[in-house]
Amino acid sequence: MAAADGSLSDNPRTFSRRPSAQASRQAKATKRKYQASSEAPPAKRRNETSFLPAEKTSVKETQRTFKGNTQKTFSPKKHSVSTSDRNQEERPCIKTSSLFKNNPDIPELHRPVVKQVQEKVFTSAAFHELGLHPHLISTINTVLKMSSMTSVQKQSIPVLLEGRDALVRSQTGSGKTLAYCIPVVQSLQAMKSKIQRSDGPYALVLVPTRELALQSFDTVQKLLKPFTWIVPGVLMGGEKRKSEKARLRKGINILISTPGRLVDHIKSTKNIHFSRLRWLVFDEADRILDLGFEKDITVILNAVNAECQKRQNVLLSATLTEGVTRLADISLHDPVSISVLDKSHDQLNSKDKAIREVCPPPAGDELDSFAIPESLEQHVTVVPSKLRLVCLAAFILQKCKFEKDQKMVIFFSSCELVEFHYSLFLQTLLSSSGAPASGQLPSASTRLKFLRLHGNMEQEERTAVFQEFSHSRRGVLLCTDVAARGLDLPQVTWIVQYNAPSSPAEYIHRIGRTARIGCHGSSLLILAPSEAEYVNSLASHKINVSEIKMEDILCVLTRDDCFKGKRWGAQKSHAVGPQEIRERATVLQTVFEDYVHSSERRVSWAKKALQSFIQAYATYPRELKHIFHVRSLHLGHVAKSFGLRDAPRNLSALTRKKRKAHLKRPDLHKKTQSKHSLTEILRSEYSSGIEPGITKVKKQNAPGEPGSQPLWPSLQPTPCFGHGKTLKWRKTQKGLQQDSQTSQKV
Numbered sequence: 001m002a003a004a005d006g007s008l009s010d011n012p013r014t015f016s017r018r019p020s021a022q023a024s025r026q027a028k029a030t031k032r033k034y035q036a037s038s039e040a041p042p043a044k045r046r047n048e049t050s051f052l053p054a055e056k057t058s059v060k061e062t063q064r065t066f067k068g069n070t071q072k073t074f075s076p077k078k079h080s081v082s083t084s085d086r087n088q089e090e091r092p093c094i095k096t097s098s099l100f101k102n103n104p105d106i107p108e109l110h111r112p113v114v115k116q117v118q119e120k121v122f123t124s125a126a127f128h129e130l131g132l133h134p135h136l137i138s139t140i141n142t143v144l145k146m147s148s149m150t151s152v153q154k155q156s157i158p159v160l161l162e163g164r165d166a167l168v169r170s171q172t173g174s175g176k177t178l179a180y181c182i183p184v185v186q187s188l189q190a191m192k193s194k195i196q197r198s199d200g201p202y203a204l205v206l207v208p209t210r211e212l213a214l215q216s217f218d219t220v221q222k223l224l225k226p227f228t229w230i231v232p233g234v235l236m237g238g239e240k241r242k243s244e245k246a247r248l249r250k251g252i253n254i255l256i257s258t259p260g261r262l263v264d265h266i267k268s269t270k271n272i273h274f275s276r277l278r279w280l281v282f283d284e285a286d287r288i289l290d291l292g293f294e295k296d297i298t299v300i301l302n303a304v305n306a307e308c309q310k311r312q313n314v315l316l317s318a319t320l321t322e323g324v325t326r327l328a329d330i331s332l333h334d335p336v337s338i339s340v341l342d343k344s345h346d347q348l349n350s351k352d353k354a355i356r357e358v359c360p361p362p363a364g365d366e367l368d369s370f371a372i373p374e375s376l377e378q379h380v381t382v383v384p385s386k387l388r389l390v391c392l393a394a395f396i397l398q399k400c401k402f403e404k405d406q407k408m409v410i411f412f413s414s415c416e417l418v419e420f421h422y423s424l425f426l427q428t429l430l431s432s433s434g435a436p437a438s439g440q441l442p443s444a445s446t447r448l449k450f451l452r453l454h455g456n457m458e459q460e461e462r463t464a465v466f467q468e469f470s471h472s473r474r475g476v477l478l479c480t481d482v483a484a485r486g487l488d489l490p491q492v493t494w495i496v497q498y499n500a501p502s503s504p505a506e507y508i509h510r511i512g513r514t515a516r517i518g519c520h521g522s523s524l525l526i527l528a529p530s531e532a533e534y535v536n537s538l539a540s541h542k543i544n545v546s547e548i549k550m551e552d553i554l555c556v557l558t559r560d561d562c563f564k565g566k567r568w569g570a571q572k573s574h575a576v577g578p579q580e581i582r583e584r585a586t587v588l589q590t591v592f593e594d595y596v597h598s599s600e601r602r603v604s605w606a607k608k609a610l611q612s613f614i615q616a617y618a619t620y621p622r623e624l625k626h627i628f629h630v631r632s633l634h635l636g637h638v639a640k641s642f643g644l645r646d647a648p649r650n651l652s653a654l655t656r657k658k659r660k661a662h663l664k665r666p667d668l669h670k671k672t673q674s675k676h677s678l679t680e681i682l683r684s685e686y687s688s689g690i691e692p693g694i695t696k697v698k699k700q701n702a703p704g705e706p707g708s709q710p711l712w713p714s715l716q717p718t719p720c721f722g723h724g725k726t727l728k729w730r731k732t733q734k735g736l737q738q739d740s741q742t743s744q745k746v
């Protein structure tokens, strides 16, 4: 049964069975792991499986639901079940409350049209004009298949070849990786005394995520093809430390790492020396500071400074925000500011001036805007909370089922939300695609393919997903912000932001996963009516979005006979009206609710996802609190978007239970009270993967009674950490030290 219907089970043996071949690779990886550990899933997976429902709905059953009546009511189906499920089954008909009643009005978007800042991507200048080693030029031309430079490369490479430090800003997907990799390789291959592997690192590149580390490593490896004596290497969380130690012992000359993992090796490995270091590169520099990595950066800078004073330092990002000024201040020497935005670069002696030009103060009107690729079309849709889930599903179907070769990335605010939607869509949307209905494109059923990526996954699976999505021509990747930075996923056509980002910089990086290097791409931001004001906030950063009406998205359901209601079932052709759209949306919502309510475990799983959503919602920074505040959410309506029929009454109990468990572990309790707790809990994808486990619970007040009242007036969300804070370092005799007062600031 489990294998045939491909649904999920919490039995570790069957857990890895996925409904389609698409996930078989991940499944094998997971399975191998379980076998290796006497069939017990690893801790993270164990948590994950506990989220998963115990029982399965067969494909047949799901299809039956899809083809059901207009679904004002539905009869529960027979599941092969446990006692708890039988209780569910014994229930009489359950009413699906109207999705389209009692919703708040969708406000007119008075969208201010602003002139977006734009940069020219390509130049006519060729790489051979740079005076590089002929083998390096031919590698760029033949292996990377590139001939002309991008604007940022044309500006940065000569400056870095001159030996200067630089602070580099250019739009997403404009070729910043090569802008630093080419000078690093050129300078190291030209060193008079030939580099030996055992010399250790000559270049250290720090990146915020493991996937980005792998990607940068791949680029460096390609460039080094003709220079086999220079050895590149990557260190990242989630990999075996022992094998990394062995590689470090043998020697790595260009070392690419995430900060957490490098710190771990600095502290515990004797084989890492920086005495020969010539380059220190911070890619996605602002993000590295934004994620609570500042302590790690302090350790790294102290270790590097202790052994080597003379080196070139480079900071790069598409959005160099305020926080980066401190890092620039302590790590750059007489830097050159390179900003494609200005279409010029200055070779200034004044560090302050360089920083100010590239990294403007946030209050600056013109200066606090970000360049957006010209070929990127940005959209927004305003959807009442009750309709969010059907609207997202309809959008996925519209693009990825009814259109050819669409590759979509959907951003969520937490790992739990990714897991929930991934499993839900696999079990509902994918099952429905098994049998194409009349009117459906013949190949449409094979087009839907779901993948997910977040920081709670095992590294092996993370890497497999990243590779699979990179090489795929189509598919839907559900992910957290772990995929927002730097990842070069080819041919992504749509970016969807299901949960709004916490800063304009994050918005820019998320949408920047499409429309790379001159390609076309589109983005969609989904907002609730109470969040419509966010459009103005984006406009104040010169970000222009055009509106897509919710009805135009839901309209696609009329193309899919799976969602036909009873009334229309008998009629062959009829004009498609708003009533039919509403009925079909209700059918789809019922499919979700039917699935979620088919067992108590699934209901509890949906509640946990809802809880995670609320927790993430409480972390928006102060300057966005007037738009995104938990008090403006309606619990009953939000619950619908998790397939829950009613506002949960026991969320507080869930929270209390978790809190109790939490208090039993004083180490975690202490952690929760530290300023990093929330950032780490919610953005755990950035951890090096080797820290002790962190409970994903935030201390909070007990929620008030759910119902028609606005959500949880008693909940006082913990102020957000990690947003917009300025880091302070002091230079002391012992090296750099973080200003402790600043680190307490929230």
Ligand SMILES: Nc1ncnc2c1ncn2[C@@H]1O[C@H](COP(=O)(O)OP(=O)(O)OP(=O)(O)O)[C@@H](O)[C@H]1O
Pocket (backbone or CB within 6 Å): 146, 147, 148, 149, 150, 153, 170, 171, 172, 173, 174, 175, 176, 177, 178, 317, 318, 485, 486, 487, 488, 512, 516, 517
């Ligand atoms: N000169 C070039 N000609 C053609 N393609 C290029 C050139 N330089 C880089 N690319 C390609 O452009 C894509 C984007 O490059 P890269 O990932 O370095 O962008 P980025 O500016 O670092 O983006 P982000 O800000 O999102 O990290 C990559 O696929 C890369 O191979």
